[in-house]
Amino acid sequence: MDRRNALKNMFAFVPLSAAFAGLTAMGIRFITPIKREVQRRIFTVHLEELPVNATRKYKDLMGKDLLIVRTGEREVKALSTVCTHLGCTVYWQKDKKEFYCPCHQGRFDKDGNVLAGPPPRPLDSYKVELEGDNVFIYFKDKEG
Amino acid sequence: MAGIKNWIAESFPVDQEALIKLTAEPIPNHLKRWWWALGGTPLYMFVVQVITGIMLIFYYVPEADKAYESVAYITYTAKFGWLIRSIHRWSSNIMIAALLLHMMRVFFTQSYRKPREMNWMFGVVLFLLTLMFGFTGYSLVYEQMSYWAMKVGTGIAGATPLIGGWIADFMRGGSEIGQNTLTRFYLFHVVLLPVLTFIAVGIHLYLIRAHGVTELKFKGDENKEKKTYPLFPDHVFTELIMVSIIMVVLVVLSLLFPAQLGDPANPNVTPLHIKPEWYFYPVFRWLKITNLTLGVLGPMLFLAILFFWPFIDRFFEKRFPGKELGFWIGIAGMLLINVFLFWEIIGH
Numbered sequence: 001m002d003r004r005n006a007l008k009n010m011f012a013f014v015p016l017s018a019a020f021a022g023l024t025a026m027g028i029r030f031i032t033p034i035k036r037e038v039q040r041r042i043f044t045v046h047l048e049e050l051p052v053n054a055t056r057k058y059k060d061l062m063g064k065d066l067l068i069v070r071t072g073e074r075e076v077k078a079l080s081t082v083c084t085h086l087g088c089t090v091y092w093q094k095d096k097k098e099f100y101c102p103c104h105q106g107r108f109d110k111d112g113n114v115l116a117g118p119p120p121r122p123l124d125s126y127k128v129e130l131e132g133d134n135v136f137i138y139f140k141d142k143e144g
Numbered sequence: 145m146a147g148i149k150n151w152i153a154e155s156f157p158v159d160q161e162a163l164i165k166l167t168a169e170p171i172p173n174h175l176k177r178w179w180w181a182l183g184g185t186p187l188y189m190f191v192v193q194v195i196t197g198i199m200l201i202f203y204y205v206p207e208a209d210k211a212y213e214s215v216a217y218i219t220y221t222a223k224f225g226w227l228i229r230s231i232h233r234w235s236s237n238i239m240i241a242a243l244l245l246h247m248m249r250v251f252f253t254q255s256y257r258k259p260r261e262m263n264w265m266f267g268v269v270l271f272l273l274t275l276m277f278g279f280t281g282y283s284l285v286y287e288q289m290s291y292w293a294m295k296v297g298t299g300i301a302g303a304t305p306l307i308g309g310w311i312a313d314f315m316r317g318g319s320e321i322g323q324n325t326l327t328r329f330y331l332f333h334v335v336l337l338p339v340l341t342f343i344a345v346g347i348h349l350y351l352i353r354a355h356g357v358t359e360l361k362f363k364g365d366e367n368k369e370k371k372t373y374p375l376f377p378d379h380v381f382t383e384l385i386m387v388s389i390i391m392v393v394l395v396v397l398s399l400l401f402p403a404q405l406g407d408p409a410n411p412n413v414t415p416l417h418i419k420p421e422w423y424f425y426p427v428f429r430w431l432k433i434t435n436l437t438l439g440v441l442g443p444m445l446f447l448a449i450l451f452f453w454p455f456i457d458r459f460f461e462k463r464f465p466g467k468e469l470g471f472w473i474g475i476a477g478m479l480l481i482n483v484f485l486f487w488e489i490i491g492h
Contacts (some may be wrong), residue, residue, distance in 0.1 A: 006377045016388045027195075031202045034223065034401040143388075 037140045040049045044068060047133040050076070055092045057081075061141045066126060067099075068135065071110045078137050079122055080124035090123065099123060170372035182246040184383045185390060186274070187345065189239035190300075192394070193277070196232040197334065204284070206330035208323045211286035212408040219405050230398035236278055238390065240423045243271055244321070255358040259456035263351040266344055266449045273341050278421055280333040286326065291409035292315070292418050294321050294329070297389045303440045321411070387440050390405050419488075426484035429491070 045056050045068060056068040058078070065081045069092055079099070081089050088103035098115065099108035107115040112123035125136040174180065203222055205214040218225035247267065250256055256264035279297055283290045298321070302312030317324025359371075373379065387411075420428055431439040454485060457470040 009377070010383055013384060016391075018385065019388075019391060023391075026227060027199055029223045030225055030228050031199055032223070034221065094197075 006098075013054070029116055032107070039138045040141045041129070041136050041138050042076075043134055044096065044137050045135045047074075047130075047135065050135070053097070058137075060126070061139045066088065068128075068137070069110065074130060076128050076130065076135050077110060077112070078128050079108075080126075083119060084114075084121045084123060085117070085119040122124035160480070167376035168374040169353065171375050172357055172372055174360045175357060175379060176373070176382065178386075180249070182242055182249055185242035185386060186239045186246065186270075188217065188383075188387050188390065189235045189242065190341065190345070192235040193232060193239065194338065196228050196235070199228050199333060200232060206284070206326055208286065208326050208409075211320075211326060212405075216287050216405060222403075226402050227395075227398055228401040231394055233403040234394055234397045236281060237423075238394065240274055240278060243274055244435060245270065248478070251453075252388060253358065253360060254470070256454045257457070258266070258454070260355050260358065263355065264454050265451055266351065267364045270341065270344050270348060272447070273337055273344065274370040275423065277333065277337050277341075278423060280329045280337065283329045284326070284333060285405070286409045287406040288409055288415045289406055289418065290412075291321060291411065292327055292414055293420055296418075296420075298325075300440055301370075303436045304444075305437065305441075307348070308440075311341065422485070422489075425488035426481045429488040 016066050019133075040061065044058055047070070049141065050056055050068065050070045052070050052073060054070055058066050058068055060066055066078055066082050067090075069079070071076045071077050081091075083090050083100075083101040083106055084102065085101065085104055085106050088101050090099040090101045090106070092098075093100050097110055099110075099112070100106070101108075101117065101119070104118050106117035106119040108119070108123050112125050114120075114122060129136045129138070200218060203210055203214055203218050203225070207456075218229055220226070248263065250267065256267075279293070281299075282292045294316075298312045298315045301315055303309045304311060313319060315325070315328065316322075317328045419425075427443050430442055434442065453470075460467075460469040460473075
């Protein structure tokens with residue numbers, strides 16, 4: 001078989017290569033873990049137990065820490081306490097009404113937005129809903 | 145570009161001449177016949193097994209109370225899991241079928257004769273390793289059939305005279321089937337057997353290369369000018385066509401008959417219709433019609449004859465020259481196996 005013929009024959013394997021590519025794609029899809037999450041609406045606290053400017057520690061369904069803060073008469077925030085910089089735990093500073101990260105002096109406002117320091121993005125937040133005086137939070141959960 | 149090329153050539157020196165010499169191995173013309181591509185098929189299937197097997201390990205959990213669940217996850221939840229598992233399963237079946245055909249081809253063309261006795265023996269070892277792959281593989285699913293196959297399989301091993309008790313305990317990792325057994329079978333299936341197979345395949349291929357392929361004369365070949373053709377690219381193309389066809393067959397089989405999942409293993413209830421994979425049918429039938437000792441010694445004797453066949457054949461050839469005794473013994477052996485195989489199929 002000369003070079004020209006060998007190249008010509010090679011074309012016959014274009015469909016074969018395509019099939020291999022397809023199977024490879026399926027294989028990659030297979031070994032990539034499935035991320036299917038559902039939202040669960042969960043009762044967390046009653047407004048009577050949470051005075052304005054007070055906080056309540058909580059854990060979400062994945063076990064991550066969050067802080068529920070009553071920022072106004074009828075305003076409640078739920079924010080992750082994991083600093084978006086390098087993962088240290090942030091604290092709620094009552095007097096300044098700010099979140100503060102002691103590791104690298106990152107500061108966040110009551111909505112989790114970055115005020116100062118190195119954090120690249122706002123704190124992760126959770127959707128909060130008030131039903132009467134009951135505070136409900138939407139948490140992500142694994143399906144099943 | 146030239147700089148990169150030079151750098152690669154310098155840091156990874158390859159002797160071009162030697163490479164061409166190695167890959168352009170002259171191959172006798174008869175290998176253009178499809179029947180001769182059967183030896184490469186099990187190797188290709190083995191590659192498919194290794195790739196899909198590694199993928200299955202991503203999710204498989206070798207724990208007695210989680211193994212079945214993890215297989216169920218692969219089959220029903222993971223993306224394309226059913227396909228990966230089905231291809232793994234079907235390629236094992238095709239591998240064994242192709243091995244049997246390859247062995248038949250080598251047997252009836254007497255390609256195991258001097259100086260290729262050793263390569264035949266390594267071939268038989270590879271066949272045994274493949275059967276062990278099958279057995280340990282379907283045990284890992286930990287469904288009812290897996291559990292009771294382990295029970296029966298280790299029971300058979302236990303009936304081996306003298307050392308049976310030790311072998312059975314070694315396989316089970318104790319006196320009962322349980323977590324230790326699963327751990328061991330997992331270890332056999334994903335570590336020990338693959339390593340041994342890689343080594344045996346390496347030796348098998350080396351010996352083929354060292355001895356060259358047996359030259360056979362066929363009608364119509366006499367007139368051809370060239371008696372040989374190069375391995376690369378000519379024969380490699382033949383093999384690639386074979387690979388394409390088998391891949392289509394594999395995927396179609398997996399689509400039409402995907403791997404099933406039975407009930408989870410229950411040590412308290414033996415299923416009514418217990419049966420192994422088809423390639424164990426002949427032994428399974430043999431076990432039903434003999435007592436246990438004979439049931440174990442029979443297959444062992446068969447394997448011993450198979451293993452030492454090149455020497456047995458030579459003995460017959462010297463003692464009864466020209467009688468082709470080996471051929472007729474082969475036919476008789478195949479008939480016997482087929483009788484047991486179909487007896488078992490019909491017996492269900």
